Amino acid sequence: MTDARRPDLIPLTVLTGFLGAGKTTLLNRLLRDPALSDTVVIVNEFGAVGLDHLLIEAIDENMVLLGAGCLCCTVRGDLIATLEDLLRKRDNGRITPFRRVVIETTGLADPAPILHALIYHPYLVMRYRLQGVVTVVDAVNGFGTLDAHPEAVRQAAVADRIVLAKADLAADTGALRARLHALNPSAPIDPPDVPAETLLGGFFGLDGKGADVRAWLGEAQAEGHGQAHGHAHDVNRHDAAIRAFSLTSDVPVPRAAFEMFLDLLRGGHGPKLLRLKGLVALADAPDRPVVVHGVQHVVHAPVTLPAWPDDDRTSRLVLIVHDLDPAFVTRLWDAFLGRPRIDAPDAAALTANPLAIPGG
Structure with missing residues (x-):
């Protein structure tokens, strides 16, 4: 049951992209949309973002009011402190x-x-919801x-949505789209004029909307992409070792087995786990699924929904990993579920020594 005294969670979106990708242009357009009124935009420093035409009033040394009705503040070296300060002022x-x-990186x-910070900090998770x-x-x-900078690859790999900017200046975007889809098959690739509510909304919330669950997980697209992408990779390609794949179960999962699976995965291979998100039916409460999401070694405490958002009761986890063989993660999952696809000696080895699971 929801605590009536607890304030509503504030949705938060991270806007990222490599140098010169077009984040500032997109942010300027979004801030003109009435749908983003009553929004706080957090940037690293005002000098790096061309919002001068929108600034109308200084509130303090770190915060200004924008003409679009939004607030804009700086990260004062510590994102957690900035987010906490905003809550105090509010x-x-x-x-x-x-x-x-909206956080612009x-x-x-x-x-x-x-x-x-957004899924681990004990106070922030009570007030903000990663959208x-x-x-x-x-x-x-x-x-x-993407060839030259591993940061750009990671930015694309963890995305829930990808915005393809400057497409009108490119002769052909087919190869780039194919590479982005191979890197992150569950992320829609949007044009820069996508409406603000579509771009910053529509991810999974806790209101049980079935369409949001499917979009947030993207399990249909991710399924089957756990193996190699099916084409050769140049030795300089940083995304060759990044894989997206799904784990599923048609029967409820024992709670202890699920928790141990997550503990072994993040404990043994946390740095290689770029993103994990899922909806799982636990055996002790199969009619109230839990939402789980994590980044590297940090997995947020699962949140229990009051009911399934639609008729699909399949448990599914979507993972994006770096230099970690999806086949071994799948075998670990099967071992904890007691599936016969893996023989007993292999299952015992995996659960006894998860650090031995090789990379991809």
Whole structure:
């Protein structure tokens, strides 16, 4: 049962993309959309973001009011401190209550530390809800950027949605789209003029909307992509070792087995686990599925839904991993579920020594 005294969770979106990808252009367009009124935008420094035409009033040294009705503030070296300060100002009536947060990262940022804070910090998880990661990719230079910079690959790999910017300047985007889809098959690839509510909304919330679950998991697209992509990789390609795949179960999963599976996976191979998200039926309460999501070694405590969002009662986990063989993760999953696909000696070895699971 929901605690009536607990404030509603504030949805938060991470906007990322490599240097010059077009994040600022996209952010400027989004801030003109009335759907983003009462939004806080967090950037690393004002000098890096061309929002001057939208600034109308300074609130303090780190925060200004935008003409679109949004607040904009800086990350003062510590994202957690900034998010906590915003909540204090909101709760004390020092700023107008906001209903959404967008974090715009630097072009060289690895999104993982930000996601860590949002799903692990004990206070932030009580007030903010990670709505999703939006990654902007430059259609003109994106292929070369992915070849040269592992940060760009990780930004695309953890995305819930990908925005392909500058497509009108590119002769052909087919090869880039295919590479992005192979890297992250569950992420839709959107044009830069996608409506704000579509881009920043529609991810999985806790309201039980079935369409949101399917979009958030993307399990249909991810299924079957656990193996090699089916084409040769250049030795300089940083995404050759990144795989997306799904784990499923048609029968409820024992709670102890599920918790031990997660513990072994994150404990033994946390740095290789770029993203994990899923909806699982536990054997002790199969009619109330749990939502789980994690980044690297940090897995958020599962949240129990009051009911299934639709008629599909299949448990499914979507994983994006780096240098970790999906076949071994699948065998570990099967071992804990007691499936006959794996023989007893192999199952015992996997569960006894998860650190021995080789990379991809």
